[in-house]
Amino acid sequence: MKPSTEKRLLQYARSNLKVISFALLCLLIAIGLDLAGPFIAKSVIDNHIVGVQAEWAQVADDESGTVIFQNKHYKRVDRIDSDDQIASYHTLVQSNRKYYFIDRQIPVNSQIERDDDGNWLASYDGEQQVVTGEQLSAGDLIHFFRPEIQPIAFLLITYLILIIISAAFTYLKTYLLQIYANRIIVRIRQDLYAKMHELPMQFFVDRPAGKILARITNDTEAIKELYVNVLATFFNAIIYMGGILFALFLLNTxxxxxxLLAIPILFLWIKFYQKYAGKYNRVILSVNSSINASINESIQTMPIIQAFRRTKERQDEFEELNHRHYRYQRQLVRLESFTTYNLLGLLRGAALLLFIWFFGNGVLTGQGLITTGVLYAxxxxxxxxxxxxxxxxxxxPQLEQARVSADRVFEMLDLDGEAVDDKEIPRINGHVRFDQVSFAYEADDYILHDLSFNVEPGESVAFVGHTGSGKSSIMNLLLRFYDQQKGRIFLDQYNSQEPSRQQVRQHINIVLQDPFIxxxxxxxxxxxxxxxxxxxKAIKALKTVGADQFIEKLPLKYDQPVGENGADFSTGQRQLLSFARALAFDPAILILDEATASIDTETEGLIQTAISILAEGRTMLIIAHRLSTIQHADQIIVMNKGKMIEQGTHDELLAQKANYYQMFKMQQVGLAEQIG
Incomplete structure (x- = not known):
């Protein structure tokens, strides 16, 4: 049973626990320092700003922390030392935006007002009592705040230092997680690209290049966002929420x-979102892959599209995919609008109502009293x-897109393939033998039937036959792009399926009809x-096949930049480059797949010379439609519907006056008509 997508993503994340652990430690420190701010603010408010509204004692000496008012020394009761000599007690009270210094101890939240006789009445909890004292002016009040300036400055500087340290740890955390996330994506892309080389050729036949490209680029980029932003945000949010809830518990349980009820509500809402967003994202990414495939195909076939005036039809096909992508994106936007911002507004409003109800009803303390600092915090x-x-x-949204992309990536990584094994094996002599080989691309739909032939080292063997006769399938088997269902293929003493595919290809090269540059x-x-x-060695190969005739005319000669697929070169020039490539790698077996089918007669002369050079000391297997190019082959095998129907030299096959004879005769007549 394969692990879940989340577990596999976590396995990649665990590749360097030291880095991520240190990054999370930095995150914890940064959050802890950040959350210390409200507690410092609470201390400033309660102890040093609102704190002056407190009981004061008149003392005899002018000590540190005392206040001089009307030539007398006063000190806050909560700061009285055991050796202080107290003459009397007083209370500083704020009432209706005015401050009073009362000559006795009363509750600091008392209301001060005058009665009809001009007396001051202190009201508290439904009780009134006559008091005496002074109404403080702004100048008087500043005396009581003067001892608080230094501790307030100290706390504010401490808070500023904590902010700076928190910012430093936040930067370090962000940097480490970003670097770490990018390393993970490098590994995933490397694994995906390596897997692509392990997959059988049928995988690429069944899927457009654009869809494969989308998995390696778009899907891995979405996973990168998961590690770079989403997971870092989730870690940060979870730890931050934990710290805030801890602080709230310290203030009021x-x-x-x-x-705390917001956490399960948030979790259930996320699960609801995942259920539907995942479904929509799968369709969106699949359609996006199809769009990439369509664009890629249109770019590759643009000359055909324009030549046959199929622009409108291709546009309509693209528009259909584009509109489908839009429909599902619209549904995803509806889901996000309903689940995300509505949820946040609902929870925020509910919390605000609870906050007002709790503090409005005075249930946080036994006396119904709450300090301004606690309220602020x-x-x-x-x-x-x-x-x-x-x-x-x-x-x-990014989390769900990344999860779906990860599903698609891991789906490709889980495909059966063969590990790449490039270990060198001794050079083969070039002996090729097919022994009763049968092969089908699809189950039971055989392309080759019980095929047997033998090619000695250094021989040139040509395969001819009508389209669909199985010629290219023979080369696909020899290069192990596919493996036969029945029979055996031998390369010298090796059964071709015993070495790895890469080891077989160490000594086999192919030149295609349309070579890729x-x-x-x-x-x-x-x-x-x-x-x-x-x-x-490369320059020598180019000169040997005659490619130097056009390369020497280039501005930078052998270092001339080449665009995509060698668009600046003619078909014949690209073919000469492919022959030089084959010669430079010096294979024991060389396959020519219609190598002269698409070139002009003049270039064909150069190609034939190149073939003669390449044939020296190696086995040549040639697929050809132009029978005139294979007359000197050591043997010619005529294929029809996956079976070998004739075999021999050019002269031997002509003497039989059978299929090969008829094919050669028809080509000669056609050539004569062209000349005539």
Whole structure:
């Protein structure tokens, strides 16, 4: 049983636990320092700003922390030392935006008002009592705040330092997670690209190139966003929420417990979103792959599309895919609009109502009294609680897209393939033998039937026959693009299925009818960046096949840049480059698949010379429609419907006056008509 997508993503994430552990430690420190802010603010408010509204004692000495008012020394009761001599007690009270210094101890939240006789009345909890004292002016009040300036400055500087340290740890955490995430994506892309080389050829036949490309590029990019942004955001949000809830519990357990209910609600909402968003994202990514495939095919076939005036039809096909993509994107947007922002507004509103109800009803303390600092801290933390929730909500679309992309990537990684094995094996002599070989691309639909033939080292063997006779299938089996269902194929003493596919191809090269030229330079197209092929060896191969005749005319000669598929070169020139490539790699067996079918007569002369050079000391297997190009082959095998119907030299087959004779005669007549 294969592990889930989430577990496999986690396995990639665990590749370097030291880095991620240190990054998470930085995250914890940064969040802890950040969450210390409201507690510092609470201390500033309660102890040093609102804290001056407290009981004061008149003391005899002018000590540190005392206040001089009307030539007398006063000190806050909560700061009185055991050796202080107290003359009297007073209370500083704020009432209706005015401050009073009362000559006795009364509750600090008392209301001060005058009665009809001009006396001051202190009202508290339904009781009134006559008091005496002074109404403080702004100048008087500043005396009581003067001792608080230094501790407030100290706390503010401490808070600033904590912010700076938190920012440093946040930067370090972000940097480490970003670098770590990109390393993970490098590994996934490497694994995916390596898997692509292990997959059988049928995989590429059944799927357009654009769809495969989408998995390696688009899907891995979506997974990159998962590691770079989504997971980092989720880690940050979860730890941040945990820290905030811990702080809320320190302030008030009952309200914190109610706030804790937001977590399961958020979890259930996320599960609901995942259920439907995953389905929509799968369709969107599948259609996006089809769009890539359609664009890729249109680019590759643009000359045909324009020549046959099929632009409108291709546009209609593309528009159908594009509109389907839009329909599912619209459904996904509806889901996101309903589940994400509505959820956040609902939870925020519910929390605000609870906050107002709790503090409005005065149930947080036994006396119904709450300090301004606690009120500020709780409001701050409650507001901060929704910041990580908002981060989680906003990352849900990317999370689901990444999960679906990961499903598609792992689906490809789970396909059966063969590990690449490039270990060198001794060079073969070029002896090829097919022994009762039968082969089908699809089950029971055989293309080759009980085929047997023998090619001695150094021989040139040509395969001829009508389209669909099985000629190219023989080459596909020899190169092990596919494996036969029945019979055996021998390369010297090796059964071709015993070495790895890469080991078989070490000594076999192929020249196609339409050779592929890679982006790079002329020289890199010969060496294919193989360090075993030196610059001198590559240039010698080019000169040997006659390609130097046009390369020497290029501005940079052998270092001339080459565009995609060698568009700047003619078909014949590209074919000469492919022959030089084959010569540079010096294979024991060379396959020519219609190598002269698409070139002009003049270039064909150069190609035939190149073939003669390549044939020296190696086995040549040639697929040809032009019978005039294979007359000197050591043997010619005539194929029909997957069976060998004739075999012999050119002269022997003509003497039989059978199928080969008729084919040759028809080509000669056609050539004579062209000349005439």
């Amino acid at each position: 009952r309200l914190a417990m109610i706030c 709780f409001a701050d933390y409650l507001g901060r609680l929704f910041e990580p929730m908002e981060m989680l909500i906003h990352q849900l 890679f982006t790079g330079t002329v020289l890199s197209n010969i060496t294919l960046n193989d360090p075993k092929i030196t610059r001198e």
